Amino acid sequence: MAQYDFIVIGGGIIGLATARQLQQDHPGSTIAVLEKESRLALHQTGRNSGVIHAGVYYTPGSLKAKFCREGNLATKEFCREHKIPFRETGKLLVATTHAELGRMQDLLERCRQNDIPTEVLNQQQLQEKEPNVVGLGATWVPSTGIVDYARITHQLAALFTSAGGEIHTNCQVIGIRENQGVEITSSIGRFSAQFVVGCAGLHSDRLIRMLGKEPEFRILPFRGEYFQLPVDKRRIVSHPIYPIPNPELPFLGIHLTPMSDGSLTVGPNATLALAREGYSRWSMNLRDLIDMFSYAGLYRLIGTYPGPTLSELKNSLYRPGYLKLAQRYCPQIELKDLCPYPSGVRAQAVRADGKTLDDFLFVKGEHSLIVGNAPSPAATSALPIARHICEQVKELLG
Template sequence: MDHLYRRGIQNGLTIKKLNRHQLSEMEPNVRGVEAIKVPSAGIVNYQQVSYKIADLIRKQSGDVRCGETVQTITEQTDRITVETDQHTFNGRFLINCAGLHSDRIAYLAGYFIDVQIVPFRGEYYKLKPEKRHLVRNLIYPVPNPDFPFLGVHFTRMIDGEVEAGPNAVLSFKREGYAFTDWDRKDIWDVFRYKGFWHLARKYMREGVSEMARSLSKKKFVSELQKLIPDIQSDDVIPGGAGVRAQALRSDGTLVDDFEIIHGKRSLHVCNAPSPAATASLEIGKEVVRQMMVKEPVW
């Protein structure tokens, strides 16, 4: 926690350390010895943000196409061509921010990078309405420096709901938001990748624990009780799930920073770690800056 505090100060955040008494005043149901208060922390309804961005793009004569699969990408001296299963697009420059499929888009453009996306599904529970008072703010544990995932936490949403989670289990489909979702190609790509087996050997015990929490509500609740002891199994109901596009190198190293690859007429964002959605506008500015530095005539 001291390390997180120092990093926050170095990055110009206005933060404050809380002792046990101050923590209890702010979050009376949380068990802890110390905490860091981050007043600038917040959440957004990102679905609404996405709709607004799409609307702004259309108002500036842009196009938003959904449900098309990219099949080929060809870079030439004066243009780049993208062929999908429905259309052919010609342009001056390509920006790849394809998330769960960003590595595959980079490969289609001819860039064989030492990074592959391995999908991990994060499963959530929600507090029942009568138990939402147990959480006043966003509550996070101190992360385990020996494990790449944050661990379960509590998030008070804009509509008043409180999410609890997630765990982190290997997804058998890149867009596999349900436990039963699977895709043969996605599974094959994971299990034939030597970086995955390096990772699995290193974090075998933690991975088994995450899977156990996925299969057992009792174990999941036990993890929640480390932060809020008063929570019981009857207080939570199943919530949604998300899939983390975890970039992994062939030696098993997790990419925990931005991975941006420059092509001849393309730029590939192959890793954008959390909170990439919340910070998307600033990330977009940096992507454009890098594109302009590479070739100002765009």
């Protein structure tokens, strides 16, 4: 049995940021990362919009707001230090109706409380900044950026291993037992540690159950479908373009995002996936299906949002419906411009009453801490999340 002081389960950006922070906080400790895939950052970390968020939408005083504000600065500083390319593009939140103009005022107040610099643009100023975008007005958020989070993860991994850390890939955790430390059974053997941190994203609730606890939520997978615009349309906008979100709905809506590789994507939508790693429309996993359809929270969630649920499903199956959402603020996009692009799956934590968990959640054991819920902006916030985890670890270790 391989023995360590600390084990981190999960090889995404939060897992590697946590492993690296543990290494810095506990010099000389033996630390390992267990990742079930053959490579790091293959799931949520490597399948997102690549946006360095500013924190516009998040409730003042929440962990989301705190971590995002700190993470925006920390991510850029990490990239500068390690020469990882990123762009501080800024972001436009575009209001296309008078109702959205009203909601924009609420967002501006939230930005003020979260200490996020913004600028209000009228219709003419919006046209000057983005000639191909239409709207009645917009909010300009200059601190938003674009980066490749998988590249950040691999840099964290390089720092971790060069300082003596070990990464075990193709290592799926099968069982966890706390007993004067923690014993882990995996697909490649057994491990033990004085303390374990779980950063398993789409499988966080299962890790909690392995520890003998019943989580207050279940992970429901929502596939986010993206499209990529053709080369001749890549410069149709210069900045990320977002709609003004409806606060009564759990998802933001599709947006236009210039990516770090120079491409331009449209998306994501949000439709229930048939597997936790169901990146294609018809990917199914029997265990995941049983988990979902035996859970009362799924039906209560759908019952709360029947219209949006059907609309998202329709637009997933009917591409012109998806296109119409993008054309509200960028009418120059045509159906033929929606080229294939990899989908992502969002780990949506939902309680039994159908309510979504919107903030970060950490579940503590005697010798363990599991990141139960890490919603967007988790990638932006990875470095401060890691610091927070390690502070909690110190307290639990006494």
